[in-house]
Amino acid sequence: ILNVEQSPQSLHVQEGDSTNFTCSFPSSNFYALHWYRWETAKSPEALFVMTLNGDEKKKGRISATLNTKEGYSYLYIKGSQPEDSATYLCAFNGQNFVFGPGTRLSVLP
Amino acid sequence: KAGVTQTPRYLIKTRGQQVTLSCSPISGHRSVSWYQQTPGQGLQFLFEYFSETQRNKGNFPGRFSGRQFSNSRSEMNVSTLELGDSALYLCASRETVIGTDTQYFGPGTRLTVL
Numbered sequence: 130i131l132n133v134e135q136s137p138q139s140l141h142v143q144e145g146d147s148t149n150f151t152c153s154f155p156s157s158n159f160y161a162l163h164w165y166r167w168e169t170a171k172s173p174e175a176l177f178v179m180t181l182n183g184d185e186k187k188k189g190r191i192s193a194t195l196n197t198k199e200g201y202s203y204l205y206i207k208g209s210q211p212e213d214s215a216t217y218l219c220a221f222n223g224q225n226f227v228f229g230p231g232t233r234l235s236v237l238p
Numbered sequence: 239k240a241g242v243t244q245t246p247r248y249l250i251k252t253r254g255q256q257v258t259l260s261c262s263p264i265s266g267h268r269s270v271s272w273y274q275q276t277p278g279q280g281l282q283f284l285f286e287y288f289s290e291t292q293r294n295k296g297n298f299p300g301r302f303s304g305r306q307f308s309n310s311r312s313e314m315n316v317s318t319l320e321l322g323d324s325a326l327y328l329c330a331s332r333e334t335v336i337g338t339d340t341q342y343f344g345p346g347t348r349l350t351v352l
Binding site: 160161163171172173174175178180218220222223224225226227228229230231 | 241242271273279280281282283286293294296328330337338340341342343344345346
């Protein structure tokens with residue numbers, strides 16, 4: 130059974146702080162790593178799809194890096210805003226999608 | 239394009255009953271996956287259908303089944319409901335089954351089993 134882990138489980142930061150969280154996944158049979166943002170009462174929203182070792186993706190204040198050899202990805206949020214409050218999920222795509230448990234981010238104004 | 243739609247949005251059933259949930263993917267998407275989310279658990283993969291064929295199945299009992307129609311719409315059925323089946327059920331569609339294809343999620347069906 131594939132195991133995808135995320136840390137920390139939850140995080141509280143002040144508005145303006147920068148933060149990052151980790152997704153760990155198996156380094157074998159890797160096809161892609163997906164990041165999603167899931168706000169309360171909404172559907173998970175795709176942020177990034179990453180495929181190559183060393184990949185870096187950026188969307189506004191959010192960026193992500195990928196290390197397929199050691200099996201981890203980092204998601205960074207620069208200058209957190211209250212609207213960034215959500216659960217951030219990573220999903221390892223091998224045979225099928227395996228989601229991590231998520232990191233719940235709360236940004237306090 | 240319209241997004242992924244799921245019906246019904248909320249459902250209350252009693253133990254022993256069966257339930258059918260429906261998912262309409264984004265137009266042109268041929269893959270539909272189903273997930274279960276319970277409190278304290280991440281998204282648990284149920285199954286994926288592509289071009290009317292079940293492509294992958296997660297570790298769920300045989301009470302959970304699904305199918306996909308020629309228009310890519312999918313249904314999920316749970317028979318002999320148990321209290322533990324109370325959960326949010328999400329479906330997601332993507333164009334193909336290539337690893338880099340993004341999954342787009344529907345709003346979910348909240349199932350409560352009494």
